[in-house]
Amino acid sequence: xxxxxINPFVESAFxxxxxxxxxxxxxxxxxxxxxxxxxxxxxxxxxxxxxxEGRVLFDMDRPTALxxxxxxxxxxxxTMDDLAKATITELANMITAQAVTKLHExxxxxxxxxxxxxTGDNMEVSNxxxxxxxxxxxxxxxxxxxxxxxxxxx
Amino acid sequence: xxVQTADKAQPDARDEKKERADKVDFxxxxxxxxxxxxxxxIMNVKEIANASRFTYVPNAAPFVxxxxxxxxxxxxxxxxxxxxxxxxxxxxxxxxxxLLILRIDEHVFGIIVDxxxxxxxxxxxxxxxxHPIFGxxxxxxxxxxxxNQGKLFIILNVEKLFSLKKESDAPPPVxxxxxxxxxxxxxxxxxIVPVTDGNVNADFIMETLxxxxxxxxxxxxDAWFRARFEEWSSTRKATDVQLKEPGEADEFLSTxxxxxxxELWSEEYSAAVMAALPPAQSKSVNVWNPGxxxxxxxxxxxxxxxxxxxxxxxxxxxxxxxxxxxSMAANMVFSAENVPEMYRDLMVQGRNGLTFNxxxxxxxxFEFHDVMNSNPVPPVDLILSRxxxxxxSTADQRKLLADFNEKxxxxxxxxxxxxxRLPMDxxxxxxxxxxxxxxxGA
Numbered sequence: 001x002x003x004x005x006i007n008p009f010v011e012s013a014f015x016x017x018x019x020x021x022x023x024x025x026x027x028x029x030x031x032x033x034x035x036x037x038x039x040x041x042x043x044x045x046x047x048x049x050x051x052x053e054g055r056v057l058f059d060m061d062r063p064t065a066l067x068x069x070x071x072x073x074x075x076x077x078x079t080m081d082d083l084a085k086a087t088i089t090e091l092a093n094m095i096t097a098q099a100v101t102k103l104h105e106x107x108x109x110x111x112x113x114x115x116x117x118x119t120g121d122n123m124e125v126s127n128x129x130x131x132x133x134x135x136x137x138x139x140x141x142x143x144x145x146x147x148x149x150x151x152x153x154x
Numbered sequence: 155x156x157v158q159t160a161d162k163a164q165p166d167a168r169d170e171k172k173e174r175a176d177k178v179d180f181x182x183x184x185x186x187x188x189x190x191x192x193x194x195x196i197m198n199v200k201e202i203a204n205a206s207r208f209t210y211v212p213n214a215a216p217f218v219x220x221x222x223x224x225x226x227x228x229x230x231x232x233x234x235x236x237x238x239x240x241x242x243x244x245x246x247x248x249x250x251x252x253l254l255i256l257r258i259d260e261h262v263f264g265i266i267v268d269x270x271x272x273x274x275x276x277x278x279x280x281x282x283x284x285h286p287i288f289g290x291x292x293x294x295x296x297x298x299x300x301x302n303q304g305k306l307f308i309i310l311n312v313e314k315l316f317s318l319k320k321e322s323d324a325p326p327p328v329x330x331x332x333x334x335x336x337x338x339x340x341x342x343x344x345x346i347v348p349v350t351d352g353n354v355n356a357d358f359i360m361e362t363l364x365x366x367x368x369x370x371x372x373x374x375x376d377a378w379f380r381a382r383f384e385e386w387s388s389t390r391k392a393t394d395v396q397l398k399e400p401g402e403a404d405e406f407l408s409t410x411x412x413x414x415x416x417e418l419w420s421e422e423y424s425a426a427v428m429a430a431l432p433p434a435q436s437k438s439v440n441v442w443n444p445g446x447x448x449x450x451x452x453x454x455x456x457x458x459x460x461x462x463x464x465x466x467x468x469x470x471x472x473x474x475x476x477x478x479x480x481s482m483a484a485n486m487v488f489s490a491e492n493v494p495e496m497y498r499d500l501m502v503q504g505r506n507g508l509t510f511n512x513x514x515x516x517x518x519x520f521e522f523h524d525v526m527n528s529n530p531v532p533p534v535d536l537i538l539s540r541x542x543x544x545x546x547s548t549a550d551q552r553k554l555l556a557d558f559n560e561k562x563x564x565x566x567x568x569x570x571x572x573x574x575r576l577p578m579d580x581x582x583x584x585x586x587x588x589x590x591x592x593x594x595g596a
Binding site for chain 1: 213475477480481484520521523527528530
């Protein structure tokens with residue numbers, strides 16, 4: 001993944017989460033991964049197209065998703081209902097959009113697909129031939145992993 | 155008695171052979187590409203045409219020349235020569251290219267070839283399987299070889315070449331054959347095994363080097379290691395030979411590194427590298443630079459190539475798994491006293507010091523990437539990997555060198571570190587000390 005892409009994603013994830021949750025967010029160590037990886041339970045995915053191809057996956061476990069949805073809506077949400085799903089989707093959308101805006105300012109043209117959300121137990125994402133950058137975020141609500149896989153179009 | 159039977163048998167065999175050759179059950183359209191003869195099954199060929207002025211499609215693969223309006227149908231045009239990395243003369247926009255219009259399943263598209271010859275009828279039984287060490291074209295795209303009127307034709311498997319489906323996981327029979335015969339792969343396997351030595355001290359140093367600095371001693375750097383070990387043990391007391399801490403490992407490795415490590419290449423070194431490289435094969439030079447670190451060598455090579463081939467389109471994929479180092483690389487700033495004269499023309503004065511100009515920077519992609527994951531670089535003319543392969547475990551070295559072999563075009567080159575050797579068949583070393591360059595032979 002091009003180094004120019006890394007910072008916009010890290011920064012916007014950090015900024016947006018801190019803003020919408022109104023809490024202190026800690027960023028973990030970045031690393032690369034290419035093997036299939038388990039999804040914690042709730043995964044929002046946003047596709048990227050344009051100069052590049054790829055996707056951004058926001059991965060968290062169910063309690064974290066519910067707590068984040070509760071914090072963002074200012075009410076207590078206890079089941080993974082439509083509102084909770086829409087909230088997590090929106091969070092994914094906000095972070096990706098802000099990153100893409102930053103990249104646009106740097107001269108990279110990216111388009112977004114509408115976000116989609118997956119929930120379930122024992123899920124696994126595998127696209128073996130794509131290397132993903134993992135940005136772990138620690139919030140008081142729990143851990144959110146942002147998994148960015150982008151490659152240049154050949 | 156025995157003489158008679160032999161007499162009888164011989165004409166029989168000849169008849170049979172003749173009969174086989176006579177029976178025409180396979181027709182192919184023949185054409186030439188880069189001076190060699192090829193054939194495509196006529197059942198896949200819809201028509202033959204001459205055309206020019208293809209409409210360029212942005213962001214398409216390099217071998218796609220564009221689209222063309224064939225009597226109202228828009229078809230894509232693929233340049234087979236670019237696809238197979240064969241030399242292609244660039245005609246000007248108006249002159250006509252020879253096109254074969256192919257139909258595979260429902261898809262119609264055109265391929266550009268050098269010259270279309272004629273339709274040849276042959277017998278299917280005479281087609282021989284391709285030999286796995288076939289040169290220019292990946293063996294899995296070759297259906298077979300046939301001889302006709304003294305000429306050998308390579309029959310392309312267009313279904314496989316242009317099929318839209320992903321290849322299934324099981325390799326096709328031909329590829330399996332290729333794997334069995336491929337000269338390089340087994341050679342690498344044999345070459346890169348952890349070297350062991352009867353000498354316990356040497357073995358122990360190998361282990362500690364890997365533990366402290368992840369330096370894997372193998373056929374790549376064995377020559378250096380042995381010489382260094384001799385030197386090391388002769389200058390140290392017998393009780394003091396072992397490496398006890400990372401600092402000592404660094405000291406042991408201090409003679410390993412290539413010249414101009416962690417700085418821009420000096421003019422002499424840059425000239426030595428360029429002298430060892432084969433001349434550029436085309437107007438576009440693709441380079442892969444795994445383990446580029448802070449990017450000094452990447453910029454140095456980019457400049458050397460830019461100065462040597464001012465007209466060429468240079469593209470360098472530089473990657474490293476050290477996030478901190480690679481993040482700095484894209485926006486590196488130099489102070490004037492550290493920059494050799496030859497780079498000055500390619501630099502601009504910025505707020506904090508000198509930086510390389512936009513042309514140079516645009517030619518380099520710095521990527522945060524681990525070479526042990528799949529390497530998505532296209533086929534390259536040049537691989538720059540100084541003192542990188544040695545710092546991997548022997549299993550990883552084997553995998554990376556296999557990738558080098560796969561990604562380098564024929565006639566392309568690999569630049570290794572000064573004390574590294576490429577233990578693979580089919581590669582020829584060029585250039586003298588301190589430059590270690592290997593050219594992939596035909």
